[in-house]
Amino acid sequence: MKKVKYDVVVLGGGAAGMGAIKGALSENVKTLLIEREASTGGVLNQCIHNGFGIHVFNQELSGPEYHEMYLEKLGTFDAMYETTVLKVDEKHNLLHAISKDGVYEIEYGALVLATGARERPFEALRISGTRPAGIFTAGLAQHFVNLENKLPGHKAVILGSGDIGLIMARRLTLEGVKVEGVYEIMPYQGGLTRNIVQCLDDFNIPLHLSTSVIKVHGKERLEGVTVAKFENGRPVEGSERFIECDTLVASVGLIPENDLVKEIVEIDLSEGAVVDDLMRTNIPNIFAAGNNVCIHDLVDFVTMEGEMAGKNAALVSKGEKLPERKAIIKEGNNVRILSTKYTTASQAFKLYLRVSKPMGTTALYLNDERIKVVPVAKPSEMIELTLDPSKYKMRGKVILSALEVGK
Amino acid sequence: MKIAVIGSGIVGSLIAREFSKYDVEVELFEKLPDVGWGVTKANSGILHAGYDDEPGTMRAKYCAHGNEMYDKLAEELHFELKRIGSLVVAFTDDDVKILEDLLERGKKNGVKNLKILSRIEALEVEPNLSREIKAALYAPSAGIIAPWEVAQAAVENAVKNGAKLHLSTEVFNILESGRQYVVKTSKGEFVFDIVVNAAGLWADELAEKAGVKVTPLHPRRGEYILLDQPFLVKTVVFPTPSKAGKGILVLPTVHDTFLLGPTSEDLPPSEKENTSTTPEGISKIIKSVKKLVPSVNISKTIRTFAGLRPENDIKDFVLKREGNVMHVVATRSPGLTSAPAIAEDVVKTMFEGYNVRKKDDFDPYREPIKKVAEMSDEEREKLIEMNPAYGRVVCRCNKVTEGEIVEAIKHGARTLDGIKFRTTAMFGRCQGSFCTVKIMNIMKRELGTGFDEIRKNLPNSKVVDGDVR
Numbered sequence A: 001m002k003k004v005k006y007d008v009v010v011l012g013g014g015a016a017g018m019g020a021i022k023g024a025l026s027e028n029v030k031t032l033l034i035e036r037e038a039s040t041g042g043v044l045n046q047c048i049h050n051g052f053g054i055h056v057f058n059q060e061l062s063g064p065e066y067h068e069m070y071l072e073k074l075g076t077f078d079a080m081y082e083t084t085v086l087k088v089d090e091k092h093n094l095l096h097a098i099s100k101d102g103v104y105e106i107e108y109g110a111l112v113l114a115t116g117a118r119e120r121p122f123e124a125l126r127i128s129g130t131r132p133a134g135i136f137t138a139g140l141a142q143h144f145v146n147l148e149n150k151l152p153g154h155k156a157v158i159l160g161s162g163d164i165g166l167i168m169a170r171r172l173t174l175e176g177v178k179v180e181g182v183y184e185i186m187p188y189q190g191g192l193t194r195n196i197v198q199c200l201d202d203f204n205i206p207l208h209l210s211t212s213v214i215k216v217h218g219k220e221r222l223e224g225v226t227v228a229k230f231e232n233g234r235p236v237e238g239s240e241r242f243i244e245c246d247t248l249v250a251s252v253g254l255i256p257e258n259d260l261v262k263e264i265v266e267i268d269l270s271e272g273a274v275v276d277d278l279m280r281t282n283i284p285n286i287f288a289a290g291n292n293v294c295i296h297d298l299v300d301f302v303t304m305e306g307e308m309a310g311k312n313a314a315l316v317s318k319g320e321k322l323p324e325r326k327a328i329i330k331e332g333n334n335v336r337i338l339s340t341k342y343t344t345a346s347q348a349f350k351l352y353l354r355v356s357k358p359m360g361t362t363a364l365y366l367n368d369e370r371i372k373v374v375p376v377a378k379p380s381e382m383i384e385l386t387l388d389p390s391k392y393k394m395r396g397k398v399i400l401s402a403l404e405v406g407k
Numbered sequence B: 001m002k003i004a005v006i007g008s009g010i011v012g013s014l015i016a017r018e019f020s021k022y023d024v025e026v027e028l029f030e031k032l033p034d035v036g037w038g039v040t041k042a043n044s045g046i047l048h049a050g051y052d053d054e055p056g057t058m059r060a061k062y063c064a065h066g067n068e069m070y071d072k073l074a075e076e077l078h079f080e081l082k083r084i085g086s087l088v089v090a091f092t093d094d095d096v097k098i099l100e101d102l103l104e105r106g107k108k109n110g111v112k113n114l115k116i117l118s119r120i121e122a123l124e125v126e127p128n129l130s131r132e133i134k135a136a137l138y139a140p141s142a143g144i145i146a147p148w149e150v151a152q153a154a155v156e157n158a159v160k161n162g163a164k165l166h167l168s169t170e171v172f173n174i175l176e177s178g179r180q181y182v183v184k185t186s187k188g189e190f191v192f193d194i195v196v197n198a199a200g201l202w203a204d205e206l207a208e209k210a211g212v213k214v215t216p217l218h219p220r221r222g223e224y225i226l227l228d229q230p231f232l233v234k235t236v237v238f239p240t241p242s243k244a245g246k247g248i249l250v251l252p253t254v255h256d257t258f259l260l261g262p263t264s265e266d267l268p269p270s271e272k273e274n275t276s277t278t279p280e281g282i283s284k285i286i287k288s289v290k291k292l293v294p295s296v297n298i299s300k301t302i303r304t305f306a307g308l309r310p311e312n313d314i315k316d317f318v319l320k321r322e323g324n325v326m327h328v329v330a331t332r333s334p335g336l337t338s339a340p341a342i343a344e345d346v347v348k349t350m351f352e353g354y355n356v357r358k359k360d361d362f363d364p365y366r367e368p369i370k371k372v373a374e375m376s377d378e379e380r381e382k383l384i385e386m387n388p389a390y391g392r393v394v395c396r397c398n399k400v401t402e403g404e405i406v407e408a409i410k411h412g413a414r415t416l417d418g419i420k421f422r423t424t425a426m427f428g429r430c431q432g433s434f435c436t437v438k439i440m441n442i443m444k445r446e447l448g449t450g451f452d453e454i455r456k457n458l459p460n461s462k463v464v465d466g467d468v469r
């Protein structure tokens, strides 16, 4: 068994993990990246559309371009690729990992979790009917098309209007697949508005809101789906329609990936790792950043989170004492997701939130104090807040809520 | 002497293996492309203790005995078997009376160590049970298996001992021809001295074609939810049984996930392939399970599925012999549990009056596919040094390595489901969304096929279709 020792170990080499490497290296500590794939980049490698880097590089890049540019900024660093961590032993600061080279025991001073997210598979939705071939998550369909040059099928229905689903609707159409439509169970879209315009409207692909698949047909390969209108979470009788198709692409949500640490690190109801404003988990030398904390729309914010997590991990590994948590932050009215759940109130920090329903002009409140007004608020678009402890009181319990104040 | 076994479910595969212990030629016919993909693929996977079956029935004859036989089988064939015990939970005083009846019946059937637990004792065993329970019947001998793994292992071992396996070969008829039998199949005709029909849901129709009357079968559908919620229960938890059957249960699987189900719905005989799930079935499961284990979290669903029980009106197995043909019909629950005992009995019966010798060189052991995730670091180190492919994890959820995928192919997997049901890759919470492409690339390399030739399971289940232009 090979034993190695580093000040900071970063688990996962996507945008967050690369950021963490940069953050840690800026403090001149010995830093290691562990990545189970053959290279860095994570989900960026798969996203050949534009829209990355508006904040970090002030330009619109594709996923792979963003990855390349960031790597250049990063310079050289130690990394183990095609290496999978099987166990985190937080009592002894050890990781147990394997790769084709053998078994590793890796000791860390501080650990950054940057393991990203996984897609919710169609099967998890408990939709009735059979389970033939021809049902894909958007990520899997994207992988076949972008990396293997293979078509999932010839006539597709897209379930879910998240960004990945919208992007796949366009990509499949460009490849000659007939995309019958995008079906979304909620009364509002899941993805960004610019993706609705660029991926659906420009290609005349219909988006059916408040509509979902209620039954899958076909024994060997998919033969069709039944869709129906939904009201109050239930299918409306008489609204059923059969659609013939050989492909169903499900883009029904990403779930933060924390399987490896689920018994060690505090996890919230949406399965994200709970962190404070220093990106620290409940374990003082374990940090987390990126989609394993909460699902982000923009890679730029993921990078920034990663950089902060890496830097703070480096400080801890040097023996520096970071400030303690002073307040818990809770979701209030109309707020569904918060990226940060505790604050040390030691510095101004960025926090991202998602509202739970679409609203017009919306005021955001910290306890009773109005701190920001946005012209529109949609669950699909994260709202960025900067919270400065010198301006707002942050002790005990801080509640963030949203209130519609105009159309 | 030449022997045909029709059907590679748990019953047919164990029968084939039992025959392969003797100095005879055994051939096993299966219409599907892989073994154990019939009823054996979708059920609760419980080795029932045997208190449920009314004395005098075939079920009572075989269940408790079959259960006992599993320890030796698991040792020889190296499949997973966990004796986790079962609890039948009573909510009312009437339920408690039923538990007492079950205890008595169990004793008559030879079930050992049955015990009625008080409310407190039961909650100690299963802290997540409803606080409203009154008592529970505890059966320590109940166990869990992955049933298809038993079928795979038995077939592999039978083949190792000389049996011949015909996959994708459907048997159309069994015709008497002098003192022998012609077995007509989709791949030609074969002649045998002894034939065993273990065709699961189709055993009645095959018997009928062969000119034997048996009570007809209809499918009784059972739907399930597979859940990924840790620490839900430790034992198999049943409600108190009613006339409708054993009810909807909660139990761990050998893969550390949890099964909720099954429902029980009679379908017409024409629907022997209707494994669709239904909104009614799934809602019913959720409602029943919440009563048993209130803390169940349905949002942790991995998937839903349905199985079909080969049911008849007398609700019991039928073993019908006509000349040298044995028809094993209505292999409903507890068919898995009973299968080893049925196999032993069928072989004994068919050999009565013949002078067949046991093979001297019968090898009872089957080498399982290695499981890197369950090894110690030392074992992993040795294995990866020998073959680095065991150091490359392909399936994230269940930590299956490339070495295991290659092994599964060597063990006969030719489809994605073949690999899934041998390694548990694509079996976990992501349902293959990350590892499918990697696995297809390994299949491409090992089998020399293109992506277009790879199937999910059946011949028309293409995974991808054509190239990007």
Ligand SMILES: Cc1cc2nc3c(=O)[nH]c(=O)nc-3n(C[C@H](O)[C@H](O)[C@H](O)COP(=O)(O)OP(=O)(O)OC[C@H]3O[C@@H](n4cnc5c(N)ncnc54)[C@H](O)[C@@H]3O)c2cc1C
Binding pocket: A011, A012, A013, A014, A015, A016, A017, A034, A035, A036, A037, A040, A041, A042, A043, A044, A047, A049, A050, A051, A052, A053, A083, A084, A085, A114, A115, A116, A117, A163, A164, A257, A260, A289, A290, A291, A292, A295, A296, A297, A298, A299, A300, A302
């Ligand atoms: C399809 C899609 C489209 C998007 N479109 C845009 C866009 O247009 N513009 C934009 O700005 N943002 C976009 N985003 C958002 C943004 O790109 C992502 O949120 C961001 O890249 C996520 O980075 P991450 O590092 O958190 O996760 P990931 O990129 O998923 O990285 C996680 C890494 O960790 C590795 N890993 C996980 N577990 C382990 C383990 N146990 N051991 C070793 N390694 C492990 C993984 O292999 C992976 O490389 C998009 C996201 C998706 C999914």
Ligand SMILES: Cc1cc2nc3c(=O)[nH]c(=O)nc-3n(C[C@H](O)[C@H](O)[C@H](O)COP(=O)(O)OP(=O)(O)OC[C@H]3O[C@@H](n4cnc5c(N)ncnc54)[C@H](O)[C@@H]3O)c2cc1C
Binding pocket: B006, B007, B008, B009, B010, B011, B012, B013, B029, B030, B031, B032, B035, B036, B037, B038, B039, B040, B041, B042, B043, B044, B045, B046, B047, B048, B147, B169, B170, B171, B172, B198, B199, B200, B201, B202, B203, B206, B221, B222, B223, B262, B307, B308, B309, B310, B331, B332, B333, B334, B335, B336, B337, B338
């Ligand atoms: C919902 C449900 C829950 C259950 N739970 C349990 C339980 O917990 N414990 C328990 O002990 N039992 C249980 N059972 C019962 C158990 O699953 C069955 O008894 C057992 O799997 C039957 O095995 P088999 O070999 O008879 O049938 P199968 O597995 O169906 O095997 C028959 C095989 O024959 C093949 N075949 C059919 N016709 C032909 C033909 N003409 N030519 C060639 N091949 C053919 C089929 O393709 C199939 O592979 C359950 C059953 C169900 C459905």
